[in-house]
Amino acid sequence: QVQLQESGPGLVRPSETLSLTCTVSGGSIGDFYWNWIRQPPGKGLEWIGYVYYSGTTNYNRSLASRVAMSVDTSKNQFSLKLTSVSAADTAVYFCARGRMVGAAPPYFDFWGQGKFVSVSS
Amino acid sequence: QSVLTQPPSASGTPGQRVTISCSGSNSNIGNNFVHWYQQFPRTAPKLLIYMNNFRPSGVPDRFFGSKSGTSASLAISGLRSEDEADYYCAVWDDTLSGWLFGGGTKLAVL
Numbered sequence: 001q002v003q004l005q006e007s008g009p010g011l012v013r014p015s016e017t018l019s020l021t022c023t024v025s026g027g028s029i030g031d032f033y034w035n036w037i038r039q040p041p042g043k044g045l046e047w048i049g050y051v052y053y054s055g056t057t058n059y060n061r062s063l064a065s066r067v068a069m070s071v072d073t074s075k076n077q078f079s080l081k082l083t084s085v086s087a088a089d090t091a092v093y094f095c096a097r098g099r100m101v102g103a104a105p106p107y108f109d110f111w112g113q114g115k116f117v118s119v120s121s
Numbered sequence: 122q123s124v125l126t127q128p129p130s131a132s133g134t135p136g137q138r139v140t141i142s143c144s145g146s147n148s149n150i151g152n153n154f155v156h157w158y159q160q161f162p163r164t165a166p167k168l169l170i171y172m173n174n175f176r177p178s179g180v181p182d183r184f185f186g187s188k189s190g191t192s193a194s195l196a197i198s199g200l201r202s203e204d205e206a207d208y209y210c211a212v213w214d215d216t217l218s219g220w221l222f223g224g225g226t227k228l229a230v231l
Contacts, residue, residue, distance in 0.1 A: 035220075044222055044224050047219060058219065104172070105154075105213035107171050108156070108158075111166055111167070113165050
């Protein structure tokens, strides 16, 4: 059974960079799309973007100017960086595996437990 | 306000059948698969239905997904107290080239 685990600081100062890592265990990082999704307190889910195991990325257009994702296949990890954060970026950040079936966009089949990140001075 | 519209709440009594809708457009639901997620408080979402109407292993057949045109539905039959959770639809949008989630529906079992 594939397991994902987010790690990183739980507190980030305004205008600084949020950095999170997701470690994948129980399966290879190869041939899947690796996503970041967030959920502000009491609100719904927002897709941030994905990184393919090859390094190809695709970001939510509303966040693209501030987002960077990367993958380290040797460590079975992928990462998220979100720059110039504000209080509006306070949320639980989930990593999730994207599974492709045929040519259809890869849906999220396994999720990490989530990491709450607060943006506050 | 989400591009995918779900009712904010739904309710039913044990044993009843409840339906949750997800309304979109041609660029998302009309041209792509719909997936549904179940989320309990303070936990990660769990895949409930994928590709419109397939259930992952372990999901009871009380959960049924369907799609017609630019709308999709999640039906839960034989409602149980443990079904009380938030439910989200998710679909790829061709215009945005990204994933969309519905606003979520909080299901109460009365």
